Amino acid sequence: MATTSSVTVKPTYISTGKKKWNILYPAYINSKLTEAEGRRIPKDKCAENPNIAEMYEVIKQTGLPCEPEIDKAYPRDFWMRGRLRVALKKENGEPINPAFPTKKVLMQHIGLAIPKLPSRLNADTGKGKGKKGK
Secondary structure (H helix, E strand, C coil): CCCCCCCCCCCCCCCCCHHHCEEECHHHHECCCCCCCCCCCCHHHCECCCCHHHHHHHHHHHCCCEEEEEEEEECCEEEEEEEEEECCECCCCCECCCCCCCHHHHHHHHHHHHHHCHHHHHHHHCCCCCCCCC
């Protein structure tokens, strides 16, 4: 086999096409699910019943390119709708944000950040208020 040049080309990890981006489902970081049901990180680093909007808000704060796909279903549970596509690496393989070199590190960050969101904090302060039942 003849080579026309002595330059070797290294394959890139991720292309600019969104099909190559990492996919995140809310089930991956749901503390209410078991590993068999789809949870991928430890329960102490998960959020209780996260949704796509909360995950999207946290990822946008990290500066990573992200796109929600509301109409997609989780393969293990068809009724669980929505997922996110996230780019973690540039075309040359370098992390876009060095704080999040892997999908697992990003999932742990999301799981810890969701309970601290203003929407979650405001929802917690409203609990227990109202009329008592007769």
